[in-house]
Amino acid sequence: MIRAYKFLMRPTTGQQGALAAMLADHCPLCNGALQERRDAWRHTSKTSVKYGGQSAQLKDIRAFDPERQGRWSFSSQQATLRRLDKAFAAFFRRAKAGEVPGCPRFRGVNWFDTVDFPRDGDGCRWDSTPHHPVARVRFQGVGHVRVNRHRPVAGRVKTVSVKREGRRWFVVLTVEQGRPEPLPETGSVVGIDLGIASFLADSDGTFVPDPRHDRKAAARLKAAQQGLARFPRRRARDRTANHQRAVDKVARLHGKVRRQRLDHAHKTALGLVRAHDVIAHEDLKIRDMSRAPASKPDPEMPGGFLPDGAAAKAGLNQSINDAGRGVFLTILHAKAESAGREVIAVNPRNTSRTCPQCGHIAAENRPTREEFHCVACGHTAHADTVAATNVLRAGLARHHANPA
Numbered sequence: 061m062i063r064a065y066k067f068l069m070r071p072t073t074g075q076q077g078a079l080a081a082m083l084a085d086h087c088p089l090c091n092g093a094l095q096e097r098r099d100a101w102r103h104t105s106k107t108s109v110k111y112g113g114q115s116a117q118l119k120d121i122r123a124f125d126p127e128r129q130g131r132w133s134f135s136s137q138q139a140t141l142r143r144l145d146k147a148f149a150a151f152f153r154r155a156k157a158g159e160v161p162g163c164p165r166f167r168g169v170n171w172f173d174t175v176d177f178p179r180d181g182d183g184c185r186w187d188s189t190p191h192h193p194v195a196r197v198r199f200q201g202v203g204h205v206r207v208n209r210h211r212p213v214a215g216r217v218k219t220v221s222v223k224r225e226g227r228r229w230f231v232v233l234t235v236e237q238g239r240p241e242p243l244p245e246t247g248s249v250v251g252i253d254l255g256i257a258s259f260l261a262d263s264d265g266t267f268v269p270d271p272r273h274d275r276k277a278a279a280r281l282k283a284a285q286q287g288l289a290r291f292p293r294r295r296a297r298d299r300t301a302n303h304q305r306a307v308d309k310v311a312r313l314h315g316k317v318r319r320q321r322l323d324h325a326h327k328t329a330l331g332l333v334r335a336h337d338v339i340a341h342e343d344l345k346i347r348d349m350s351r352a353p354a355s356k357p358d359p360e361m362p363g364g365f366l367p368d369g370a371a372a373k374a375g376l377n378q379s380i381n382d383a384g385r386g387v388f389l390t391i392l393h394a395k396a397e398s399a400g401r402e403v404i405a406v407n408p409r410n411t412s413r414t415c416p417q418c419g420h421i422a423a424e425n426r427p428t429r430e431e432f433h434c435v436a437c438g439h440t441a442h443a444d445t446v447a448a449t450n451v452l453r454a455g456l457a458r459h460h461a462n463p464a
Contacts, residue, residue: 069229070206078202087172111145133183139176180217242400249338251452261444325388340455342408404455412447
């Protein structure tokens, strides 16, 4: 199986400049390849440009600009072109399926934050000083960079990536390793409901509160963004020192919220995986849940619209995005696979409207967001607990129908 490791790097001042220059030189390479694809498509011949043709031009590009393009790893530049090719493949796939296509866009220097090295030893070397107590990774044109390796790396390193997050630099390794030993069986099964009032509720009646990291940092973010808004919009190279400090402050606060959200998701998922053998959850479409309501034209007033609750839905969408449920489910599936647990996604339709006692389905069974009262048999419980119980039953039915 393939596993990713992410470590914080401790580059020197000179190495930080070299890493930033590497990203800055890969960015125009990606933008130039994107422009070539667009020009070819707009031509009357509708010529299509593929990765193979653009990769064949790299040798001439490096010879023409040895100061910027010739000093970096050839394989890392190929990886940048391959990423663009994958982005276009995904674009055409979405367009063909009738989804929102999302055409690849040009990137500014501050938006281009990752460089990939497809093979360890080709332009990079993980653990470049193996007999030294401090781990280091070597990059062509940068040197041996110190790494804060907070846990051992088990397996064979396949790819190495450099990633910039604000003022921090990380190295990301993809490692090929054998399948780990599964955790001991607990004999426990659980269903979870990802609610709004709480982060999740399980079928045992336990609730995990929503940490609301974004709302807690809202006051500081507002002040930082107001401070940034006082400066005129300029390119990164034209910013004053005070302007750059304001930019860094906003980015630092957003980065902290993101790390807090990831930390909460990892800890919650780990607790579920350690305690239960089978975990059932709703197969949620997060993008559809956070979509703005469609406007409703007013038939009595041309050009006018009826109230659609957009303001209330905007607050709900903020809560949905702040909780990061999509990230949590991705982490839950990854941890369960590594631990030998089974995670089952079930259809969420009517899970919060079905009585777990008599099976009666009605919208009136849930008069409020938190209350469930069956109009047929009188069963009363918390609505999220009822939904989690129904999710568990549907998940167990699928588990028994298709045993692993």
